[in-house]
Amino acid sequence: MENQYDIIVIGSGPGGYTAAIRAAQLGYKTGIIEKYDSLGGTCTNVGCIPAKALLDSTEHYHQAKEQFAKHGIELNGEPVINFTQLIHRKNEVIASNVSGLRFLMKKNKIDVYTGTGSFIDHRSIKVSGTDTEKTLTAKYFIIATGSKPSTIPGVVIDKDRIITSTEALSLPERPESMVIIGGGVIGVELASVYARIGTAVTIIEYAGSLIPAMDRELGKALFKTLEKLKIRTLLNSKVQSASVNGSQATIKLLNGQGEEQQLTADYCLVAVGRKAYTEGLNLAAAGVELEPDGKIRVNKLLQTSSPNIYAIGDVIAGQMLAHKAEDEGVFVAEVISGQKPHINYNLIPGVVYTWPELASVGATEEELRSKEIEFRSGTFPYSASGRARAAMDTDGFAKVLISPQYGEVLGVHIIGPRAADVIAQSVVGMEYEVTAEDMYRISYAHPTYSEALKDAYLIASGQGAINL
Template sequence: MENQYDVVFIGSGPGGYTGAIRASQLGYKVAIVEKYSTLGGTCTNVGCIPAKALLDSTEHFHQAKEQFKTHGINLNGDISLDFTQFISRKAGVVGQNTAGLIYLMKKNKIDVHQGLGSFVDNTHLKVTAADKETVLTSKYFVIATGSKPSSIPGVTIDKKRIITSTESLSLSAQPKSMVIIGGGVIGVELASVYARIGTDVTIIEYTDSLIPTMDRELGKALFKTLGKLNIKMLLSSKVQSAANLGEQASVKFLDKDGKEQEILTDYCLVAVGRRAYTDGLNLKAAGVESEKNGKVKVNGQLQTNVPNIYAIGDVIDGPMLAHKAEDEGTFVAETINGQKPHINYNLIPGVVYTWPEVASVGQTEEQLKAAGIEYKSGKFPYSASARARASMDTDGFVKVLVSPKYGEVLGVHIIGPRAADVIAQSVVGMEYEVTAEDMYRISYAHPTYSEALKDAYLMASGQGAINI
């Protein structure tokens, strides 16, 4: 029958579209329900992809201004940024990705229903669009509706002067100044974007470290590298309020000494995290239970308390990462199919796309100490890497944490060039329980950024570094 399916994914972000494709590959009749006019969710439209496009553009601009002369590259006249083209290129990248998703849906014979999905009961979902209302029937539903930016008391987001990451990716003109509330992943990435093109950027962070959920040494190193971009970083500071003054915004906060301070700025960007987004889903009608924090409650199979309804990605516990959602989308499709898939949540890497990049997998030193777990550390600086010297990317290090008993790799933490790509090798090794000795005995191409891993493993094993 028309509008009758085996599996319906609510939300077309990385978790939704990946899960839908896998379910279709397994022979199910599949549909996706998407509230917005384009597929891809936050990541593709207003998150990961556009942010990386702007990060790459601004890094090119920064290198042209700061490094090209050292490379022997001389540019005639002043270097300037065409802000309109800067934003336009980002929009083009997003458009290419959303077009690719439309192609994938057609190729895999997945029906796309545009509109707000709302449960009627556990087997029926009403989809409301501007011009019509449709009811879908399905054996299984997968909630993949993602997340929205959060705020803090005293700060109301108006999307004009008090903005989120979404608005910051499509400003009409380059701001002269910006205050960013939050020194986590989103905050430091967008601080990098705007500081590189000359915006006066201030980060106000409540804790005493940038990227506070990651290994503390990474936060300290990132503080130093962002300082080179003239970013002001106010740690241990508590924002009390933010107000739209018309042509500017006012941000009031208590500094690390408890003194009241105020900054006037063109924009106040709120980057204090995200919340699960299930607005309008009418979960109660399906009998689905939520946690106190608004996230959907699931078991080890990502199944809600209603057996035929699953939930994945940002709407459930765990890190709000696109690749986590993708893994969970595939996991659910294969679970429905009767398979026994596996996700090792300890080995989902976290990445910060500043430059140098930051990447981490496994446990941090702080976690190991708190748990009383013995470990040895091996740390190799990129200043000693021939490849890093050649590219003038000598900031940062590789740190590996290893069990002294069996040589098990417990954690890998990198701040350095292409860390987002280098970390993948360690994820593979840790997933298949490769020892530190195995990791330093395999052959690494020379010269490469990944050689720093080899030397860090050697050092954690009680040997000296051998590469330059």
């Protein structure tokens, strides 16, 4: 029958659309339900993709102001930021990606339903759209509904002056000032975007380091690079409240010295993390249980408490990363087909798209010390890299952590140009248990940013750096 499927995916973000495509490739009649008119979920529409578009645009502007003259490129006067065009280009990037997703759905014969999905039982779901309501049935369901921004006590998001990353990606004009609550990935990326175009930015971070989930040395180095953009960072600081006063937001906090402090800005961006989004799914009707933190409970096969229903991405435990959700989407489709796929959650890289970029995989130095695991560290600065010097991108370093006994690579942490791309080599090496010696004996093209890793492996192995 028309409304009967082998697999129905709920949510069309990176995890959802990847799961649907893989399921269709495996020969399953597949449908996908998306609440919004636009496919792609948070990442494509109000997250990863638009953020990177703005990061790239503002970095070009920053380079034009700060570096072009040194490269011998002279401009007739100061470069001028056209904020309207900045946002317009970002919207064009989104539209292009969404168009690509529509093509992939059509190519793979995946039926798309626009509306809110609500389980009737473990075999059927109701889709409520603007004007229509349909009931669909399936042998299997994959929940991929993602996450929504969180907040903290005393801070109510009004989406006008106290905003989330969603609103920050589409402001009507360039703000003169912005306070960002949270020094994690979202906070520092959007701080970079706005500081580059002249917004006075202050970051308030509760922990003692920026990006506290990553290696501490990366956070320290990032602090210094953000200072060059005139971003003010208040660490060990606790926000007590945020309120709107006319066209400004007022933020009250206890700073690192335990003193009360008050800040005002055009906008207060709340970037304190995200929470699983399962609203309206009526999970109880399908027998799907939640964890105490609101995430969906799954087993190692990503099955929920209702065996024919799976969940992936931000709605389950683990890092809230688009590529983690994509891996899980493929994993579930292949599990349903009887295959035995594998995900190594310890080797899912984390990336921060500031400039220089940050990338990390495996254990941090702090984690190894807390577990009393013996290790050796090797760090090579980009200031000693010929490629980085040629590009005037000498901030940062590549750091590797290895086992002294066998040379096993335990962790790799990079802050530097193109770190998001360079980290992939280390992920491959660690997945296949390549040793530090193997990593420095392979040939690296010269001059490249990746050579910094070769020297870091050499240093961790007790030898000196040999490249420039």
